Amino acid sequence: MGGVVQVKNVSIGEGVPKICVSLVGKTLKELQEEAQQLRTLDIDLVEWRVDYFEKLTELEKVIGALKEIREILTDVPLIFTFRSAKEGGEQEISPADYIQLNKAIVETGLVDIIDVELFNAAATVKTLVGHAHEHHVFVILSNHDFQATPDKDELIARLKKAQELGADIPKIAVMPTKKADVLTLLDATLAMKEQFATRPIITMSMAGTGVISRLSGEIFGSAITFGAAKQASAPGQIPIRELRQILALLHKSL
Numbered sequence: 001m002g003g004v005v006q007v008k009n010v011s012i013g014e015g016v017p018k019i020c021v022s023l024v025g026k027t028l029k030e031l032q033e034e035a036q037q038l039r040t041l042d043i044d045l046v047e048w049r050v051d052y053f054e055k056l057t058e059l060e061k062v063i064g065a066l067k068e069i070r071e072i073l074t075d076v077p078l079i080f081t082f083r084s085a086k087e088g089g090e091q092e093i094s095p096a097d098y099i100q101l102n103k104a105i106v107e108t109g110l111v112d113i114i115d116v117e118l119f120n121a122a123a124t125v126k127t128l129v130g131h132a133h134e135h136h137v138f139v140i141l142s143n144h145d146f147q148a149t150p151d152k153d154e155l156i157a158r159l160k161k162a163q164e165l166g167a168d169i170p171k172i173a174v175m176p177t178k179k180a181d182v183l184t185l186l187d188a189t190l191a192m193k194e195q196f197a198t199r200p201i202i203t204m205s206m207a208g209t210g211v212i213s214r215l216s217g218e219i220f221g222s223a224i225t226f227g228a229a230k231q232a233s234a235p236g237q238i239p240i241r242e243l244r245q246i247l248a249l250l251h252k253s254l
Contacts, residue, residue: 002221003199005138005168007077007112010044012169013200016251017217017225018044019243020079024052028065035072037229041240045224047079047115050101051089056082057097059104070110079140080105081115087144095124102128106135113138115171118162129166140202141167149174149181149205155188159203160196169223171202176209185213186220193221200224214238215246218254 004013012018021043025031031053038046048069055061070078082101083089093101102114116128118141125141132139141162150158155172162170176182185205192201200223205213214225214237225247228237238246 001195002193002197002201005200007045007138008075010077013223015218016247017223019240019247020045020047020224020226021229021240022047022049022226023069024049026052026054028068031065032068032072034229035069038073038076041229042244043076043227043240045077045079046073047081049081049083051083051091056091056093059101062101063104063108066105066108066110077112078110079113079115080111083144084117087117088146095121099124099127103131106132106137109135111137113140113169115140115142118143118158118165125165133166138168139166140169140171141165142171142173145174146206147175149176149184152184152188152191155185156192156196159192159201163196163198167199169200169202173204173206175207176205179209181205182210182213185210186216189220189222197221211238214243215250218247218251
């Protein structure tokens, strides 16, 4: 099962997992430098982690920075993400500001995908998914657990919930506390992909123990993997060049 989401010239959900890199600059200058660097790398998507941005609370500054990023990265599919502190982000904002921020970004027409956290209030998720789709923007509904790995059934339940709430791409990232947790994540990914998914999914087990999950998406069913350029945005990310080589090697063997 599963499907394909076509974003610009990138087909998410078929073939080799697509490589995404996060922009994590705190200042406009840092973001511009990062974006210029990403133009030289073999990547498929870019995520702007706006929670790193020091002017986050000034909406016009956020939109201005987005315009600068888009001028540099003209053709690359762009994901806009505010990651909350409780799910590993750098800052916290109110639920009202979270809605306002994401709605305003969608309305710019400058991003292709927004990332909305699954465990927001149901009304918030419904509002943002609907608003994004009205403006022809895709939605990742995500959940990040930096403490542990839930059991297989719970992992599948969260991915199914994201799908039911209208996610174009459900996503879950979890922290292994033992090696067996990585097997749990991979088993849940495969089961979701083969039995329940009607669209692409993203899954990963974080930190060094979970690195295999960032490499084996084509085998188990995760459609996007996150790599590191200058600075990793989550534990366990692999440098782009090595990541591309390993993905290609695995693809040849399938």
